[in-house]
Amino acid sequence: MNKLNKKRRQFIFISLLIPVTLLIAFVVFPAIDLFRMSFTDWDGFSADYHFINFENYISMFHNKDLWLSLRNNAVYFVIHLLMILVELAFAVLLTSKLRAAKFYKTMVFLPYIINGVAISYAFSYFFSPINGAFNGILTALHLESLIRNWLSDEKIVNFVLASVSVWRFSGYHVILFMAALQSIPTDILEAARIDGASTGQIFKYIQIPAIMLMVDFVLFDNIRGALQVFDIPFVMTAGGPGYASSTFTLYTIKTAFTFSNFGLAATMAVAIMLMIVIIYVIQNKIIHGLVLRDK
Numbered sequence: 001m002n003k004l005n006k007k008r009r010q011f012i013f014i015s016l017l018i019p020v021t022l023l024i025a026f027v028v029f030p031a032i033d034l035f036r037m038s039f040t041d042w043d044g045f046s047a048d049y050h051f052i053n054f055e056n057y058i059s060m061f062h063n064k065d066l067w068l069s070l071r072n073n074a075v076y077f078v079i080h081l082l083m084i085l086v087e088l089a090f091a092v093l094l095t096s097k098l099r100a101a102k103f104y105k106t107m108v109f110l111p112y113i114i115n116g117v118a119i120s121y122a123f124s125y126f127f128s129p130i131n132g133a134f135n136g137i138l139t140a141l142h143l144e145s146l147i148r149n150w151l152s153d154e155k156i157v158n159f160v161l162a163s164v165s166v167w168r169f170s171g172y173h174v175i176l177f178m179a180a181l182q183s184i185p186t187d188i189l190e191a192a193r194i195d196g197a198s199t200g201q202i203f204k205y206i207q208i209p210a211i212m213l214m215v216d217f218v219l220f221d222n223i224r225g226a227l228q229v230f231d232i233p234f235v236m237t238a239g240g241p242g243y244a245s246s247t248f249t250l251y252t253i254k255t256a257f258t259f260s261n262f263g264l265a266a267t268m269a270v271a272i273m274l275m276i277v278i279i280y281v282i283q284n285k286i287i288h289g290l291v292l293r294d295k
Contacts, residue, residue, distance in 0.1 A: 031273075037266040044262040056267035066268070069246040072233075075158040076165055076247075077226035084218060087170050091177030092203065105178070108171040116168065120235035123164045127151050127236075151237050154244040161232050161245060168232075169225065173218050180214035181207060216284060223279050227272055248272055 038056055042049035060066060090108065094101055111119065126133045127150040135147050150160045184207060192202050208215075230249045233239055239246035239254070246254075248268065256265035 034266050035270055037263060038270050040263045040266075042262045043260045044256060045260065049263070052263070056264045059264060060267050060271065065243045065246070066248070066251055068243050069239075069248050069251040072158050072245060073227050073229065073248050076162045076229050077222065079159070079162040079166060080169070080222045080226055081219075083166050083170055084173065084215075084222065087173040087218075088177050090174045091181055092207070094174070095178050095181045105175070108174050110171065111168045112172040112175075114168075116231040117235055119164065119168055120232050124151070124236045127160060152241050154241060157237060157241075157245045161236060164232055164236070165225075165229060173221070176214055176218060177211065180211035184210045215287070219283055219287065220280050223276055223283065227276055227279075 039051050039053060040049040041052050041055075094105055094108070098104070129135065129149045129152075132150075134150065138144065138146050148156060151157055188206060189202060192206055197205075228249050229247050230253070233245050233247050234250055237245045239250050243251070249272070252265050252268040252272070255268065256262050
């Protein structure tokens with residue numbers, strides 16, 4: 001028996017050796033180096049750099065354009081957060097006995113597998129003020145009063161971009177929720193129905209608690225995606241007009257490669273990692289608190 005346990009431990013060690021080594025080499029060490037770089041004035045080209053203590057962090061907190069970019073990220077975060085309930089509802093609907101369910105599943109997931117740059121270019125033409133399809137649809141419906149410069153109006157541009165992001169990523173979350181719902185044993189659901197539980201009661205007391213791990217993952221993915229959104233605003237508006245549609249990641253990349261300030265960009269990268277962790281912990285506690293209260 002001891003020999004068997006020894007072989008099992010050796011197998012586990014060998015199996016974990018390569019992934020742990022890769023994790024340390026490509027995640028841990030770069031993260032440590034990024035943190036070190038955040039205290040320097042490195043421009044990305046010079047062989048030499050100087051440690052400037054907390055000057056980058058002070059500069060970051062006093063950067064009004066960066067705070068504006070972070071506010072723009074909040075639009076993506078809130079809209080995607082509200083959409084989680086809709087995505088979960090779609091998942092429940094598609095896991096039920098719905099005619100042509102396979103077709104709907106394909107249509108829901110299709111936007112996610114399309115290249116993000118291609119989607120951004122397509123919606124750029126769709127919302128174009130010159131011969132744009134969206135304005136054409138409004139004209140055909142005699143709703144000319146609603147026509148706007150969708151990608152250059154500072155008041156609405158982030159909501160337009162966030163709607164494109166929702167169209168692209170919601171299908172991915174629907175599929176994740178469907179996979180979690182389908183993992184629930186059918187005999188439990190059938191027993192609940194036989195005992196007289198309504199659809200709402202089954203959803204609240206059986207399905208939701210059973211898929212909380214997936215809900216946690218989707219919440220984390222929402223935070224990560226909202227704070228790291230890049231391709232849609234970069235392609236569709238380049239962060240404009242001005243910084244009206246810039247995002248934290250877009251501003252960070254611009255700081256590094258346009259302004260050649262890799263030290264400050266590293267500081268922003270460290271900040272965004274901390275924000276993702278802090279917001280996730282707070283959000284997770286709130287959600288779990290609501291679930292426990294309902295119980």
